[in-house]
Amino acid sequence: MSVVVTEAAMRRDEEGNYVGRTVFTLEGHSAPYEITFYSKRGKEWDYSLSFAGEPGSEEQFLELDAKLEEDDELFDQLLDAALDAEDSGLN
Template identity: 60%
Template sequence: MEELTIVEAQMKRQEDGSYIGKTVFQVSSHKAGYEIAFYSKDGGDWDYSLHYASEPGIEEQFMAVDTRIEEDDEWFDALLDAAWDTLAEE
């Protein structure tokens, strides 16, 4: 199983009460790093968008990571939790 390493994360609550955040991460054996951006109107249902963190990598690896995030709740939750844990207390 490929390992996930969190590099950086952040989450902010917007004035309208929505949440926006991101997590930058590495996957073992992949040259490229990834960034996942999160958005939620209420902190319950989350939309996300996956990007390369800097330089593009191998498309097949990118697609594999995207599929893994979609299908593996542990990966998705780990990435979201990393961002959520940076949210400033109000």
């Protein structure tokens, strides 16, 4: 499953919490997605998945959401894109 990251950002809010996002497309899926990340200390991450623009297939969305719960490598790839954007100052 090929992932193409089109946009990523990470920042710290006024309380020092990490808040970030990654916009990406997934091979075989009809619409781009956006995943937002939140962590108090940068260790345990909460996330929210949504369509990045116009809604696509609900079936594909639910499939991806389930995959993110199971596939640490995919989740980490998307999180790392956001963290790398913070490190590089591109956000």
